[in-house]
């Protein structure tokens with residue numbers, strides 16, 4: 001038996017001491033299945049799944065409310081979903097689950113529920129105050145939006161470190177919503193599988209870039225300010241805004257671009273994500289630095305330059321997932337489920353997207369094909385239910 | 393036969409057959425001290441949605457006392473008549489029937505009401521029980537004390553199966569049970 005095989009098969013049982021030259025990381029091989037038993041708290045002032053360290057797998061669902069459904073019906077839906085979420089995230093089967101065993105491995109499952117502008121057409125809700133940004137994004141020249149990837153009266157993000165947990169939660173939540181809403185789109189995304197890279201390491205997107213470096217840090221005042229809403233309509237205080245953009249990557253044409261050009265297009269290195277003006281991933285890009293020849297080191301068209309906040313208001317929290325839906329008509333159906341959270345989408349997100357629309361060279365290989373803007377409801381405490389302040 | 397299909401089938405069948413004659417006979421077993429009330433609590437209560445007619449409620453009964461407790465009757469504003477039922481294997485056929493004497497919850501123990509097993513049968517649902525609605529139930533102990541619980545109504549999307557029994561051949565579950 002090879003050393004390597006031994007490590008993968010039974011490192012935890014054998015123990016690091018028995019293998020003195022074992023790399024340290026081997027000691028963390030999860031022989032006991034602890035990853036699967038990890039749970040994320042579902043209660044609190046904010047819903048889980050936003051500040052939560054990104055899980056490996058996510059499914060996003062867009063729902064259309066069925067005609068005839070009124071406010072009181074949505075109350076019942078939210079009570080069921082709340083109960084489902086409380087149980088599944090804590091590793092317990094939902095009521096009436098014929099296969100309770102499917103809930104045994106929560107793997108940090110979170111469910112995050114948002115409401116789209118269409119929800120307010122529901123009888124009994126039209127008088128509710130909405131934030132001004134709760135509407136589709138303005139059109140951008142790069143957009144090739146498809147209706148079947150866009151919008152949603154309700155949008156739900158389900159995420160976990162195990163895809164079975166995500167799928168089961170999807171089945172339960174869609175089944176329990178059947179009387180009230182129908183699914184109009186489903187988008188599944190992934191990051192590195194849990195345990196394959198150091199916890200909290202920035203992931204890579206499918207163009208090869210380390211993606212997610214410059215981002216507010218959950219748990220800091222900065223993050224709270226960028227993300228959580230604490231004014232405006234009371235039903236949304238403790239919530240946030242979410243933009244979900246399905247951005248297709250043309251990986252076939254991208255594969256013809258050499259590494260040096262790719263790094264110029266991003267402004268960062270492929271190897272370790274460091275800016276072209278620094279040596280560590282965490283080094284701040286120096287947007288003023290020039291080369292010996294007097295050119296900008298991070299070019300005019302580089303993504304990080306164009307995306308970089310021009311003022312304190314333009315901050316967002318990015319929580320992206322890759323998607324890969326195979327090859328269709330010879331073309332890879334691959335890209336980014338670009339997910340951004342911000343307290344005010346118009347103020348914080350739109351200016352960045354506007355600039356990228358005009359100046360980002362990355363646009364030559366990326367195309368937004370879906371877009372949704374929703375208000376993520378505030379969290380709930382035990383005994384309470386999701387969306388109570390909106391629906392009562 | 394899958395348990396879930398069994399109950400759907402059986403419940404629907406009984407609805408069609410209108411077995412209103414079966415009532416929950418009570419032959420009290422060990423009783424707790426009445427002055428202490430009913431020491432049974434119900435967790436994870438849920439009830440199957442229904443437009444009208446019959447449906448069933450489930451949950452886990454826990455007995456906090458050191459003596460066995462028997463539940464002899466159930467009631468709910470959602471149904472004018474209720475029975476305590478079980479599903480039993482009768483020569484390979486799953487048959488739903490009232491439990492003679494009621495549900496006995498062991499001392500410091502529990503009894504699970506679930507599809508394919510013990511359940512509370514709502515015999516006459518008059519107003520629709522809709523998904524997400526809270527339905528209250530009252531269980532009566534043998535000594536007359538009672539305990540209340542709330543059950544969440546859930547759509548139960550199990551497969552439908554036909555069910556055969558003496559004199560009931562080829563009867564399908566009623567649509568309201570699907």
Ligand code: HEM
Nearest residue numbers: 205209210211212213214247304307308309336352353366
């Ligand atoms: C397929 C599309 C996209 C890809 C592949 C992509 C990739 C990246 C990468 C690799 C970085 C550098 C590392 C980092 O800081 O995370 C970055 C930074 C960033 N991106 Fe994107 N991105 C995409 C779309 C977008 C969109 C649509 C927006 C917002 C409208 C956006 C906003 C940002 C921001 C704000 C930064 C940080 C800039 C800074 O201050 O340094 N990105 N992106």
